[in-house]
Amino acid sequence: MSPYVPLRAQPPWQTAPSAEKEYGEPAPRKEVIYQCPGGHPVLVVFYAEAEAPPSWDCRRCGRTAYLPGVAPEDPVTTKHQDQTTPRAQLRKRRTEEQGRVLLDEALERVRASGCAR
Numbered sequence: 001m002s003p004y005v006p007l008r009a010q011p012p013w014q015t016a017p018s019a020e021k022e023y024g025e026p027a028p029r030k031e032v033i034y035q036c037p038g039g040h041p042v043l044v045v046f047y048a049e050a051e052a053p054p055s056w057d058c059r060r061c062g063r064t065a066y067l068p069g070v071a072p073e074d075p076v077t078t079k080h081q082d083q084t085t086p087r088a089q090l091r092k093r094r095t096e097e098q099g100r101v102l103l104d105e106a107l108e109r110v111r112a113s114g115c116a117r
Contacts, residue, residue: 034065
């Protein structure tokens, strides 16, 4: 038999007995449960003194889960419905005749500067 004793390795998820002495006690935590519109409970752990946000993304379906008692935002209004094309925005500001006048003035300035071919 050999005179040495082999070292026993520990898996990374097991801590050494002296880990608590080195790092101290873990920070106090609280568990907050959000309710997903799909019926999934979403459990999130926060620092005990931290304020939990009113909404959190569901890990299962990706929809927005809310704290119990918090009214969800209006699902009909989305940021994509408010977007319009640049041409639609321009037509709200000017009529077609005003646009033609501005275009003619700009073309005259370009032609006068000698940059046009």
